[in-house]
Amino acid sequence: MTEATPGRRAGRQLPTGDELRIWRDFIETTAALSSRLESRLQRDSSLSTGDYAVLLALSEAQDQAMRSSELAAHIGWERSRLSHHLGRMERRGLIRRQECATVPRGAEVLLTAAGTEAFTGATVPHLRAIRELFVDALTPEQVVAAGEIATALRTHLDAAGG
Secondary structure (H helix, E strand, O other): OOOOOOOOOOOOOOOOHHHHHHHHHHHHHHHHHHHHHHHHHHHHHOOOHHHHHHHHHHHHOHHHEEEHHHHHHHHOOOHHHHHHHHHHHHHOOOEEEEEOOOOOOOEEEEEOHHHHHHHHHHHHHHHHHHHHHOHHHOOHHHHHHHHHHHHHHHHHHHHHOO
């Protein structure tokens, strides 16, 4: 397999057959893992992974509230996608939205007691699923390597922009 090096002309050379095989394996495996985690979370808590991401971000935020634009950036969603999702969560009583006192036309998203309860109830089963489906499948060294790979990819994507 050809290793990426700083001297290699990024983007000019097509992936090799081995690189494409590894890429496909990586994408298919992460999709299968995400699908399994989503199914388990839904089964165990009636929350989607999107619900969980929003609730996690709000549970960690100061005063359990965030501006909607900040929340969208934090979880990596387009603002329109988040707005539609928040509408569904609000109808279920998990969050509530209110006008932001400091930003004209800005909205603030707040975690409700029902949202806190749903998040708390989902967390242990979700963490068990992560342990079972991800951590237990790998050696400790592979877990560290997976973290390093994720960091390298995130750094590269952030530097590449849009």
